[in-house]
Amino acid sequence: MTDTLRAAIIGTGSVAVLHARSIAAIDGAELVAVADVLPGRAAEFAADNAPAAAAYDSFEALFAAHEIDVVHLCTPPGVHRPQAVTAFAHGAHVIAEKPPALSLSELQSMTDAAADADRRFAVVFQQRTGSAADHVKRLLDAGAFGRVLFATCNTLWYRDAEYYAVPWRGRWETEGGGTTLSHGIHQIDLLAYLLGDWRSASAQLWRQDRDVETEDVSTGTILFESGAVASVSTSVVSPRQTSSIRIDTERATIEVDHLYGHDPSHWRITPAPSVGEEEAASWAFGSEVVASGHDALLESVYASLFSGSGLPAVAAEPARALEIVTAFYVSAREERQIGRVRVQSDESLRGALESPVVDNRPGIDG
Numbered sequence: 001m002t003d004t005l006r007a008a009i010i011g012t013g014s015v016a017v018l019h020a021r022s023i024a025a026i027d028g029a030e031l032v033a034v035a036d037v038l039p040g041r042a043a044e045f046a047a048d049n050a051p052a053a054a055a056y057d058s059f060e061a062l063f064a065a066h067e068i069d070v071v072h073l074c075t076p077p078g079v080h081r082p083q084a085v086t087a088f089a090h091g092a093h094v095i096a097e098k099p100p101a102l103s104l105s106e107l108q109s110m111t112d113a114a115a116d117a118d119r120r121f122a123v124v125f126q127q128r129t130g131s132a133a134d135h136v137k138r139l140l141d142a143g144a145f146g147r148v149l150f151a152t153c154n155t156l157w158y159r160d161a162e163y164y165a166v167p168w169r170g171r172w173e174t175e176g177g178g179t180t181l182s183h184g185i186h187q188i189d190l191l192a193y194l195l196g197d198w199r200s201a202s203a204q205l206w207r208q209d210r211d212v213e214t215e216d217v218s219t220g221t222i223l224f225e226s227g228a229v230a231s232v233s234t235s236v237v238s239p240r241q242t243s244s245i246r247i248d249t250e251r252a253t254i255e256v257d258h259l260y261g262h263d264p265s266h267w268r269i270t271p272a273p274s275v276g277e278e279e280a281a282s283w284a285f286g287s288e289v290v291a292s293g294h295d296a297l298l299e300s301v302y303a304s305l306f307s308g309s310g311l312p313a314v315a316a317e318p319a320r321a322l323e324i325v326t327a328f329y330v331s332a333r334e335e336r337q338i339g340r341v342r343v344q345s346d347e348s349l350r351g352a353l354e355s356p357v358v359d360n361r362p363g364i365d366g
């Protein structure tokens with residue numbers, strides 16, 4: 001048990017602002033230092049978001065000056081592994097932004113380093129959080145909706161050339177993958193959190209418009225151990241943006257339609273004709289409304305760190321979504337379905353995700 005945790009944020013770009021806000025709202029959490037490799041960027045960030053925090057131009061300088069209990073990795077995914085391993089060696093817990101690593105083998109080495117140091121390693125898949133996802137998961141797990149038959153999972157976003165002008169984006173070496181790894185992974189993670197173990201997956205990768213090495217669209221299928229099948233579409237070329245999951249079961253259709261976060265108002269449960277009114281009414285979302293997001297995730301992770309208990313389910317199992325995304329990329333390469341057992345056991349699949357992309361841009365021979 002502890003009642004104070006000293007935090008540091010590494011990488012003070014866009015997502016770091018959400019971490020600083022969430023830390024500020026947690027009793028006993030203190031953001032003592034921030035670091036970024038771009039000279040002056042950390043100081044500017046501290047002035048705007050955390051005036052009490054010291055600012056450094058390197059991760060190493062920050063660690064030389066401070067004892068840190070919790071490191072928030074808000075850096076590009078290509079540097080998460082070395083930074084996490086260093087943080088664990090300094091005795092800190094790590095909360096890493098998604099995707100946690102560029103490959104499953106990198107992720108395994110991070111998980112191993114956390115275990116060796118007896119520290120916690122949490123990954124930010126914040127779509128799992130919030131009272132609505134929790135409610136639906138409890139009903140699904142209790143069997144209230146019967147067997148899950150079919151699901152759709154769509155991440156249809158819009159990212160333009162300016163977004164991809166940031167040097168680490170759109171490249172296999174530094175982003176690790178395309179929109180499936182960077183954007184679709186959120187909804188894929190929520191879907192798999194709700195539906196449980198998956199058995200196999202297949203996908204194709206497409207480059208429809210953007211000037212990137214990776215894919216800007218992917219189309220995939222996931223078969224779950226329960227027999228449920230899901231169709232998964234991910235895009236960064238979709239002007240009307242949406243993040244949505246629809247789950248058709250024997251007894252209901254469960255839907256969430258949002259963009260970057262959800263609360264009960266974004267969810268709908270439609271009973272099948274055979275379900276009585278009283279039972280359908282019992283599925284209603286409760287009066288407690290907790291929105292999904294960094295606040296909910298970091299609050300529950302810090303609660304577990306204060307109490308010394310294991311990580312909450314919303315921040316545990318960092319590999320599940322990355323395993324599915326890995327299966328998608330390997331499937332695009334091998335042009336066949338890829339099983340979970342193979343992804344988990346075949347070291348050759350656990351390296352970099354680089355995969356062939358069908359290029360449909362006009363004038364380009366894909």
Ligand SMILES: NC(=O)c1ccc[n+]([C@@H]2O[C@H](COP(=O)([O-])OP(=O)(O)OC[C@H]3O[C@@H](n4cnc5c(N)ncnc54)[C@H](O)[C@@H]3O)[C@@H](O)[C@H]2O)c1
Nearest residue numbers: 011012013014015036037038074075076077079097098099
């Ligand atoms: N959970 C979410 O909803 C969400 C949203 C956006 C981004 N992300 C993830 O957060 C991470 C960062 O994304 P972003 O959009 O904030 O990127 P960004 O480019 O805006 O910020 C990254 C920052 O890290 C700094 N940096 C790079 N290498 C560094 C190093 N070695 N040491 C210290 N600082 C370094 C950069 O200078 C930059 O300021 C990515 O993994 C991304 O996928 C998650």
